[in-house]
Structures are given as structure tokens and as C-alpha cells.
Amino acid sequence: MEEAVVVAGKAIGAGLAMVGALGGGIGIGLAVGGAVQGMARNPDHTGTIQTNMILGVAFAEAVAIYALVVSLIILFVLS
């Protein structure tokens, strides 16, 4: 019984931690959307825009991945 409570707590905690991925998803969407608009209006600067987009996406993605790591640690590392 006690073990079941622990497992349930872990699962709930991991799920709540993954809520953090929301922000990352929104951020990546905004960044890529803006970059695509910029590329469409200004195709000559596609290379520069792409580089900066990847940089920004990586930063936004990092937040989501932190959430993922926290949730994985809750699931598989906490004992």
C-alpha cells in the first residue's frame, strides 16, 4: 500500500513536471513562426535567420528539456 502511494506520487509529480514543456512548446512555435515569416519576406537573409532561429529554439527547448529531465529523475532516479 505504502509502495503504491509512492508510485502514485512519482507519477503525479512527473506528470506535473512535464507541464513545464508547455512554455517550451509555445516558445519554439513563436520562434519558428517569426523566423519563417522573416525568411518569406526577406529570402536573402535565410542563412542568418536560420542560425538565430536554431539558437533561439535551442534555448526555448532547453526549458522543456529541463522539465523532461526533472520528470525522468522523479520517475527513475528517486527511490
Next chain:
Amino acid sequence: MTLNWSGKRRWIALVLVLASLVVMFNWPPVVPVIQLPGEIYPAGEVFGLPITNTFVGSMVVWIVILLLIRVVSGRRPRDGGEVPRGGFYNFFEMAFEGLYGFIGGIAPERYLGPIFKMFMTIFILVLLSNWLHLIPGIDSIGFLHPHVHKVEGHYELLDGFDLATLGGVHYLNGQCPWVSPEAVATMSDEALQARADAGCLSGIPAAEAADDHADEAADDDHGEEIDYHHLEPGDPAVPWVILPYVRVPSTDLNMTLAFALIAVVMIQVMGFRALGISYLTKFFNFSTLFKSPLGGIDVAVGLLELIGEMAKILSFAFRLLGSMFAGSILLFVISFLLPVIAPWPVFLLEFFVGLIQAIVFGLLTAIFMSLATVSHHHDEEHHEEAAAGAH
């Protein structure tokens, strides 16, 4: 090599799909043990280090890189020859030239050499590590290992599976969750019969000889220790799990943290190389402290930059680890739930995720190195630098 699907290849694919269906129903797959640290080989320690399967994966990557070096330097055109020297070499050279131009658009001309070499080394190492879990068998074929956990001086049994035997080879039977001998005693006859029909070993009433042993083991749980590392395979007294021979090295924090440390240290080295000791003013900026009413903010910003450098280490390490570890788990779970067709798109996804993570790791390093070569506090110096770069 051209892909030709009009011939007998599609029949080969169909046969493989049917074969995987047969395997799925007769020997269902099991979820491998999911744990963050690399699983330790039973063989023991080398020079005080327990061998982990992620380290074995790293060694596979290093060997592949040595082969790559051998092939590329062997096929490289000498004495200005331009005759193509084989498909792989040409492909590698094309990719190399493309990435060289790509980094050339980011890095300042003066430091293009070291920045590109850093980028390329990280890219190759991370890419090969990430792509390792696309190879069948890696992450899924391994030792059978008794699943025990040492808590406060004694072993506790964890969830695992029964073993089955086919032609002298033991394998995990996915249809048989392991039950302890005490639990078997309380099970109904129908449940026991169902287990026997499924071919499960533990808890079968017929296995009297094993039963005594199991009782002993159960008694010993609270008294003397069982030698869990020298159990005969197939012993129904303990649950068994698969310990993969090779695991993707980028799911091990040791590798990603090592790369992150190298990247951040090289960023600082590049900053000192380009700006000299004045690079430190990026972090300890006291020049405006007593001249400007906002001088204190500059000091705080510098300290934040310092913290940011520390955060870069964690960011680099956990970005790669997180996406690769999650990808591995995704592959385990999809392969466990529906092993026939469902994993194919996931493999494709993992192919791209591995490529993108490798590019992001290398590209972020290259961008931070490029940014470290320009001074933010002295704009006139910046312009001089840019002008020098333009010439």
C-alpha cells in the same frame, strides 16, 4: 546505391514483417530496465571502475571514429588529384565542405579554424553516439541479470520476469511477471494453471525441487545473504531483467557532462585568446561602478553572466541527455507495446532528433565561442574587430 522497390526487396520486407509478428506472439518483448546511470556489467571492475554499458557504447563510437579517420585519410586525394575516391569519401567531403561554409558564416574569420574544429569534433562524436540506438540490438540485447536492489545492507527483490529457455538459451518471458514463492502459495489453482500454460517457471507446483530452494531463499531473505551475483540463469527464485550489452552513450550523464565542460571551458579559452585579460571584464565589470549612478547594475550583470556560464554547463549536459534518454525510452516503450510497424516512424524521428541535437550542441558551442571573441563593453573595439575580420 539505388533503392529499388519494384523487385524482390518488398517481398523481403513483407517476410520480415511476418517474422516479427511470429516473434511478437511467441516470444513477446519485455521492457528493459529503465535507469539513468549506465548498467554495470556483471564481469566486475577494471582499474577500480565498474564497466557500464554506456561506456561500452562510447568505445563503439570511438572505434567507428578511428575507422572514419582511417578511411578518410586513406581516400583523401593526394598531390592535388581530383579524381573521386569512393562514395563515402565524397559524401564526407561534401558534408565537411558544407559545414565548413556554415560555420564560416558564423565564426569570425580569424578564429574560424579552432571554432570549426571544435564544432566538427563535437558534431561527429555526438552524432555517432545519438545514432547508435538506431542499430538493432543495441539497447535491447543483453545479459540476463537478477533484478535485486541493495537496501541498507541486504538485497530486496524488484519487479522482473520469469525466464524461459529455447534451445539452451535463456530469455525473458514477457508473459510471465515474476511472483515471489510466498505469493504463489496464496494463488488460486486457475491462476496457477494459467501460469503453467504460459510456460512460466516460478510458482509452478510441479517444480518441487526448485520449491525447496525457493523456500530456503525466502527464509534467507531475513537471515544470511544469497549470492545474487552467482545465480544459475533460470533460477526461479529471483526475478530477472535484461541488462543491454551496449547502451547509447549520450544517455549517460558522464558523457554529456564531459562534453558540456569541454565546450564551456573552450568558450572561455577562446575569449581569453581573442581579448586577453580584458575578457574578464565581461564578468567583473567595476569600471563604471563609481562613475555612473547605474554602475552597480553593470556589476550585477557581470555576476549574472558568470552564473550564466555555469548554467551553460547544465544546459548543454541536460539538453542532450534529456532528448536522447527520452528517445531511448520512447523506443523501448513503443517496441514493447506494438513491436511490428509502430516503431518505424519513431526510428525515423529519432534519426532526425539525433542529427538536430548534434547540430545544436556543436552550433551552440560555435556561436558562444564566436560571441566570446567580441567585447561587449567596448563597442569601438568591436567595430575594429569587425573591420579586421572584413579585410
Next chain:
Amino acid sequence: MEALGINLGYLLIQIIAFIVIYVLLTRFVYDPLIAVLRDRRTRIQRGLEDAEKAANARMNAEAEAEKVLQQARNEAQGIVDEARGRGEEVAQQVQQDARAEAETIRNDARLAAQAERDAQLAGLRGQVAAISIAVAQQLIGASLDDTRQQALINDFFAKVPDSARTLSGDVTVVSAMPLDDAEQQKVQEEIGADSVAFEVDPSILGGLIVRSADQVVDGSVRSGLGEMSQHLG
């Protein structure tokens, strides 16, 4: 830390392996490949320059060829012109020669015709004299001394007018009948001119017309008849 699997030994091994791989890749892959790429770029650059040079050279060669061709064409034109000129010259020469020959032939023919006529007239003269004497005898009814008659007739035909004796230089004497050599001799002596040319013109009927460069002395019967008719008229 142990739960995350971080192990200082593995961390160091990974860092060392990274450095070793960095060095190996730099030594055996990056530096040679970057050199290959740079070589290739310079070679392509040089190839483009060479191609440009070759194109220039070809353009120059074409211009040169055009020039040579033009020169050859000019020379050919000159040769043709010269040939044509020479041909025309030759043709003109031939024409001239032919004309001259025709002229001489015509002259010869004319001279021959003149001589023939003179000869005939000379033959005629005797008959005319005889006829005129016979006509005169009949008219006057008296026979004349033959010798006097002859002298009279000779006088009629070859009498040099008195005023002609003052003439000098080149003189042309026109007679109605051809004069024989003795008469010509006598006329020349009487005029006293340096050279005397003799012409025959039967239309003057008798007497002589003496022409010098600037003077004409008309002692012909025709002019005498003309004056007489004027006086009579």
C-alpha cells in the same frame, strides 16, 4: 550524484577521449581536408583566370586573323586592279597599233590611188592637149607650129605666176595636171623656194596655185575665169 550516475573516473575518461579524438581528427582529417578544399578553390580560381586569358588570346587571334585576311584581300584587290590596268593598257596598245596600221594602210592606199590618178591624168594630159589643139585649129583655122603649141600648152599648165616668185619657205604648188620632173624642176627654180610640194587638183582647170605658210598666189585658170565672169557680169 551517484543516483544520476556521475562517476569522476568516467568523466575524466570521456574528457581525455574527447581530447585524443580532437587531436587525431585535426591531424588526419581537418587539416588535410581544409588544405584540399583551399587547393581546390585556388585551382578553380586559377582555372577561371586561365579560361579568361585563353578567351582573350582567342579574341586577339581572331582579330589578327581578320587583319591578315583583310590584308590579303587588299593585296588580291591590288593585283586584280593592276592586272586589269595592264590588260587595258595592252588592249589600248593593240588598238593603237591596229589604228596606226590601218592609218598607214589607208595612207598607202590613198597614195597609190593618187599615183594611179596622177598617172591617168598624165596620160589624159596628152590627149587633152591634142584635143585642145585640134579644137583650137578648127576654131582659128590656122595651124600652129607644133612646138609652139606644145610650149603654149605647157605654159598653160605650168606657168608660175609672177608674184609667186617672192615666196619663200615651204611652198605647195597645186596644178591641174601632174607635172613631169623637168617641169617640177623648172617650177622650183622659178619660185626659188627651199622645198616645193606638188599637188594635183583637176578642178582648177589650168595654171598653178602657189601656197606658202601665209600667202596664196592664185594663178589658176579657174580664178581667171571667175574674175572674167565678174567683169562680164
